[in-house]
Amino acid sequence: MTQPTYAELARVVRDHAGRLAASLVHLVGDFSAAEDLVQEAVEAALTHWPAEGIPDRPDAWLYTVARRRGLDHLRREHRHRQKLALVPWPAEPQPDHRLRLIFTCCHPALPRAAQIALTLRVVCGLTTAQIAKAFLVPESTVGQRITRAKRKISDAAIPYRVPSPEDLGDRLAEVLAVIYLLFNEGYLSTGGDQPQSHDVADEAEFLAALLHQLMPTEPEVTGLLALIRLHRARAGARFDRGGEIVRLQHQDRSLWDRRAIADASRLIARAAAQQRPGPYQLQAAIVACHAEAIRWEDTDWTQITVLYDMLLHLAPSPVTRLHRAIALRFVAGPAAALAEVDRLAGALSHHHLFHATRAELLRDLGDTDQARAADGLALALSTNPAERSLLRRRLNWS
Amino acid sequence: MKYVLMFVDTEQFAADLAAMDESERGRAYDRVRQWFADHHDKITHHSHLLPPDTATTLRLDRVEPLVSDGPFVEGKEIISGYAEIEVADLDEALRVAKSWPACPVVEIRPIAA
Numbered sequence: 001m002t003q004p005t006y007a008e009l010a011r012v013v014r015d016h017a018g019r020l021a022a023s024l025v026h027l028v029g030d031f032s033a034a035e036d037l038v039q040e041a042v043e044a045a046l047t048h049w050p051a052e053g054i055p056d057r058p059d060a061w062l063y064t065v066a067r068r069r070g071l072d073h074l075r076r077e078h079r080h081r082q083k084l085a086l087v088p089w090p091a092e093p094q095p096d097h098r099l100r101l102i103f104t105c106c107h108p109a110l111p112r113a114a115q116i117a118l119t120l121r122v123v124c125g126l127t128t129a130q131i132a133k134a135f136l137v138p139e140s141t142v143g144q145r146i147t148r149a150k151r152k153i154s155d156a157a158i159p160y161r162v163p164s165p166e167d168l169g170d171r172l173a174e175v176l177a178v179i180y181l182l183f184n185e186g187y188l189s190t191g192g193d194q195p196q197s198h199d200v201a202d203e204a205e206f207l208a209a210l211l212h213q214l215m216p217t218e219p220e221v222t223g224l225l226a227l228i229r230l231h232r233a234r235a236g237a238r239f240d241r242g243g244e245i246v247r248l249q250h251q252d253r254s255l256w257d258r259r260a261i262a263d264a265s266r267l268i269a270r271a272a273a274q275q276r277p278g279p280y281q282l283q284a285a286i287v288a289c290h291a292e293a294i295r296w297e298d299t300d301w302t303q304i305t306v307l308y309d310m311l312l313h314l315a316p317s318p319v320t321r322l323h324r325a326i327a328l329r330f331v332a333g334p335a336a337a338l339a340e341v342d343r344l345a346g347a348l349s350h351h352h353l354f355h356a357t358r359a360e361l362l363r364d365l366g367d368t369d370q371a372r373a374a375d376g377l378a379l380a381l382s383t384n385p386a387e388r389s390l391l392r393r394r395l396n397w398s
Numbered sequence: 399m400k401y402v403l404m405f406v407d408t409e410q411f412a413a414d415l416a417a418m419d420e421s422e423r424g425r426a427y428d429r430v431r432q433w434f435a436d437h438h439d440k441i442t443h444h445s446h447l448l449p450p451d452t453a454t455t456l457r458l459d460r461v462e463p464l465v466s467d468g469p470f471v472e473g474k475e476i477i478s479g480y481a482e483i484e485v486a487d488l489d490e491a492l493r494v495a496k497s498w499p500a501c502p503v504v505e506i507r508p509i510a511a
Contacts, residue, residue, distance in 0.1 A: 107488075109492075155508055156488050156506075157487040157488050158487065158488045158489075159486070159488065159489050163489065164489070166493075167493070
């Protein structure tokens with residue numbers, strides 16, 4: 001065995017911790033007790049594996065630790081005794097029940113922050129400390145969220161199973177929202193000094209891929225996976241060496257991962273063949289239009305505005321209208337786009353992107369003074385360091 | 399698993415109900431009766447409460463018990479009734495509550511075992 005890198009360690013833990021959690025919840029019949037055992041096994045792995053190397057059978061290693069800890073608790077702690085006493089511990093982990101686990105962690109009766117923390121801890125095997133670091137919150141806050149969520153799962157009898165067909169649509173939408181929020185948090189975090197936090201985006205892609213593997217015929221799951229992969233395929237070109245944002249128009253497209261883009265496009269086509277369009281599939285198709293253009297000039301803006309129209313039809317939102325207006329600039333010109341943007345003033349005047357977009361369109365139309373005023377408003381509303389830096393540069397140059 | 403569904407009225411709902419004519423209101427009550435009939439095998443008991451102006455609140459955390467007129471929370475949303483149900487889990491409780499045809503808010507609370 002060789003000493004593993006941090007990335008290898010994270011990957012192996014991610015591949016096995018959720019499986020173990022699912023199997024233990026099934027065995028022990030108590031979400032909270034099972035989750036404690038998995039967390040102990042993961043912490044033991046993070047202590048031992050960096051020095052001793054990753055074992056040949058990480059799943060069996062984790063399972064053995066969890067089982068031993070379970071039996072220890074049985075001897076020591078009254079509160080676990082009844083639950084664990086009935087467990088017929090087999091020698092091997094059980095089949096993959098992670099889909100149930102995901103639906104329990106993302107149950108709509110739990111608050112969003114708890115859904116995210118619980119999913120990361122239970123399905124991805126992150127420790128409370130790792131989650132706290134990724135979201136720049138105190139460890140005690142994450143710990144409290146998890147404890148409260150586990151108590152509610154137990155007290156309110158949030159079930160451990162895949163929802164019935166009549167509830168599946170809504171519940172799946174909830175899971176997808178959790179994963180996409182997690183991805184956005186990682187891809188463009190709104191706080192701290194690091195604009196990109198690779199870990200959380202990794203976890204989001206892992207979750208989307210896992211869900212796709214477990215539900216291969218749900219086109220929106222496929223759509224979300226494609227969307228995340230398309231964004232990540234272009235991640236290398238989004239920032240320059242100094243950490244400044246590079247606008248799509250000026251990105252070095254040779255840095256884009258063409259193979260990943262082609263793979264994601266095939267996923268979109270496979271999802272589309274099911275003829276059940278949805279917001280994630282459409283967003284992925286829009287991003288694919290950008291990703292497949294070899295040069296900025298090759299972008300199919302007409303197709304993009306059509307896709308935005310379909311998206312607005314399914315999921316009306318002022319932010320989506322704003323994005324459509326940005327595309328409209330290249331189909332109908334800056335004046336038409338500005339008129340459309342200005343119609344959104346009531347809904348989006350608190351949104352930095354609204355003012356940043358107005359600034360660009362005003363600059364295109366030669367109105368530098370108004371453009372500077374709009375950039376100033378955008379700067380005041382943005383909290384992302386890289387975006388703030390971009391706006392500051394624009395204010396200095398224009 | 400037992401839960402209490404607490405039915406919560408809003409001012410808007412009360413106004414809508416008051417604006418109905420006799421036959422509309424009759425149909426609204428029929429829908430509620432139908433809901434109780436549809437779920438009778440899960441409902442262990444239920445009651446409708448008289449309006450909040452009939453409520454009396456007693457506060458015992460004072461030197462002397464304090465009796466006052468009205469509900470304990472002064473607000474625009476008031477509990478107008480409840481039903482205790484016995485179902486497998488929260489998902490089933492949610493399904494029962496989602497089909498509730500009257501007031502616009504339902505709080506679902508597990509009963510301590």
